[in-house]
Amino acid sequence: MRTRLALIECKTSLEGEWSRVKGNELGLRISTLVKGEFIRLDIVDAPSIFFRESGAHPVGAFANAKKYRVSKEVDHGVTPTPTTVEVLLHG
Numbered sequence: 001m002r003t004r005l006a007l008i009e010c011k012t013s014l015e016g017e018w019s020r021v022k023g024n025e026l027g028l029r030i031s032t033l034v035k036g037e038f039i040r041l042d043i044v045d046a047p048s049i050f051f052r053e054s055g056a057h058p059v060g061a062f063a064n065a066k067k068y069r070v071s072k073e074v075d076h077g078v079t080p081t082p083t084t085v086e087v088l089l090h091g
Contacts, residue, residue: 002089003029006070007039009082016069018044024090025062028070030054031085036078039085040071056088 006016006028030039032054039051041059044067051057062068070087074080 001026002091003086004089005084006087007072007083007085009084010072011074011080011082013072013074015071018067018069020067021062021065022089025059025065025068026088026090027056027058027062029056029086029088030083032081032083034078034081036075037080037083038073039083040073041068042071043068 007014028039028041028051030051033039033052041049043061043065046061046065049059049061070085072083
């Protein structure tokens with residue numbers, strides 16, 4: 001399975017850049033989240049999706065999307081860890 005990097009070893013809260021959906025996005029693979037950190041997937045004209053655990057997560061909302069962005073949020077007082085997020089691609 002191919003991937004596209006969305007965030008690379010991101011330690012702090014960061015709002016990602018908007019990306020156009022190519023049509024082959026299946027989900028996200030998140031490496032290393034601790035309690036108090038989460039990943040937010042924003043999709044234009046759809047509710048945000050929140051992920052609080054590491055691992056692979058299918059995202060059906062990609063099917064009807066035009067643009068998306070991946071962001072990391074770190075709660076105040078939490079010692080952040082480096083987090084990498086990949087977009088899982090079909091093909």
